Amino acid sequence: MTDALSELNKVLAAEHAAVYAYGVVGARSSGDQRATATAGFNAHRARRDQIRGLIAARGGTPSEAGPAYELPFPVTAPREAARLAALVEDRVTAAYLELVAVGDLSLRRLAAQAMQECAVRGYGWQPVIAALPGHPAPAPAPSPAGRATGSPPVSLDQ
Known part of the structure; x- marks a missing residue:
């Protein structure tokens, strides 16, 4: 089984980055999109605080957030803000996926709920709908001709 404290620290780092990113998302959004960004910001902030408490309860020292994080692409408009939020959720999901491998059942439940x-x-x-991190992406939907679009026909010959 995986070391719980190490995995909790990875999750905390992901939550710190998510809180920062959602600040950017909210700043580049308005209306309903801003309300959704605020809800995401609050959800990640609550999880971050919960994870900090779990680390401290296990005798660890929770890391502090960095003063700034490098964004994977420029975010200057609502469309890029939505793209960033989706990417953040994928990356945080990946961090929690590693936490489900720990021996502590309560942490595994927390990780599954967070994912x-x-x-x-x-x-x-x-x-x-994307594949879970570490799993293959789903096959493209068949085209009307009965074969997946954008891929050659599959041969079963060896």
Whole structure:
């Protein structure tokens, strides 16, 4: 089994980055999108605080957030803000995926719940169902001709 404190620290780092990113998302949004960004910001802030408490309860020292984080692309408009929010949710989901491998059942439940919340938020930003991190992407839907679009026909010959 995986070391719980190490995995909690990875999750905390992801939550710190998510809180920062959602600040940017909110700043580049308005109306309903800003309300959604605020809800995401608050959800990640609450999880961050919860994870900090779990680390401290296990005798660890929770890391502090960095003063700033490098964004993966410029965010100057609502469309990029939505793209960033979806990416953040994917990355936080990946951090929690590692936490489900720890031996502590309560942490595994917390990680599964957090992954579900991230997936729902991410889908709200970008309604695409992606594979879980570490799993292959789903096959494209068949075209009307009966074969997947954008890929050659599959041969079963060896």
